[in-house]
Amino acid sequence: MAQSHYNPAKRSLGQNFLIDESVISRIVSALGEISGANVVEIGPGRGALTSKLIDAGAVLTLIEKDRAMAEFWRNAGQPRVIEADFLALDLDDLFSADFPPPAKLIGNLPYNVATPILERIASRSHYFSEVVFMFQREVAERISAPPSSSARGYLSVISQSAFEIGRLFDVPPDAFEPRPKIWSTVLYFRPKSAPSVEQSGFRRLVSMGFQQKRKTLANNLKPYFEKLSVALDLAHIDGRRRAEDLSLEEWELLNGTLDALEKRA
Numbered sequence: 001m002a003q004s005h006y007n008p009a010k011r012s013l014g015q016n017f018l019i020d021e022s023v024i025s026r027i028v029s030a031l032g033e034i035s036g037a038n039v040v041e042i043g044p045g046r047g048a049l050t051s052k053l054i055d056a057g058a059v060l061t062l063i064e065k066d067r068a069m070a071e072f073w074r075n076a077g078q079p080r081v082i083e084a085d086f087l088a089l090d091l092d093d094l095f096s097a098d099f100p101p102p103a104k105l106i107g108n109l110p111y112n113v114a115t116p117i118l119e120r121i122a123s124r125s126h127y128f129s130e131v132v133f134m135f136q137r138e139v140a141e142r143i144s145a146p147p148s149s150s151a152r153g154y155l156s157v158i159s160q161s162a163f164e165i166g167r168l169f170d171v172p173p174d175a176f177e178p179r180p181k182i183w184s185t186v187l188y189f190r191p192k193s194a195p196s197v198e199q200s201g202f203r204r205l206v207s208m209g210f211q212q213k214r215k216t217l218a219n220n221l222k223p224y225f226e227k228l229s230v231a232l233d234l235a236h237i238d239g240r241r242r243a244e245d246l247s248l249e250e251w252e253l254l255n256g257t258l259d260a261l262e263k264r265a
């Protein structure tokens with residue numbers, strides 16, 4: 001199926017269409033064997049990835065926010081099309097007896113929604129078996145940043161708590177139309193078999209810990225947790241450290257220790 005050139009990019013939707021065939025093939029190949037597999041694509045646009053996915057035999061569901069493009073794909077009679085904003089979509093409505101989870105998830109994400117989309121799937125990772133997303137390179141660096149990196153932040157910790165993350169390759173601006181000013185990076189995510197923490201409380205803790213990155217961990221957290229000093233001592237974490245210096249394991253230990261102390265009270 002040939003790639004459509006139906007619509008121009010819309011700046012309001014953050015659209016930059018992928019046009020480099022070699023990059024398109026590499027992104028789709030990163031999902032592994034997809035013949036007969038349930039695959040969800042966010043924002044198919046002109047269909048660069050869509051065409052390859054269909055050709056490879058994927059059982060495909062498209063989620064398209066742009067009304068004109070959603071209508072185009074419906075008229076094309078190819079995959080199942082859901083006209084919706086992924087951030088507002090009830091994921092239970094995405095699946096059915098004919099399209100059960102977990103599915104593989106793929107997308108060339110608009111730069112202006114990449115971060116909230118990743119936050120959303122990090123808290124619902126059980127719906128997906130594998131995820132391949134392309135991000136602005138700076139965002140990809142934040143997602144995969146190790147402890148003590150200046151790029152490490154809230155997004156790093158919550159992503160790494162839900163997924164094993166692999167950095168696949170960088171994509172130059174001339175692979176897109178219109179040409180963006182920045183490079184992109186393709187990341188691979190495999191959900192961890194069983195999340196080690198309850199996500200909503202953990203996300204709240206991490207968010208507060210990174211509230212002001214120049215402050216120490218204790219200074220950021222003490223307004224919110226009465227027993228913070230006790231928890232830090234029990235977890236053997238120095239409260240004078242900054243949030244970016246903690247490993248994922250330390251964040252999870254602190255979260256569990258605070259939970260245990262609150263339940264004991």
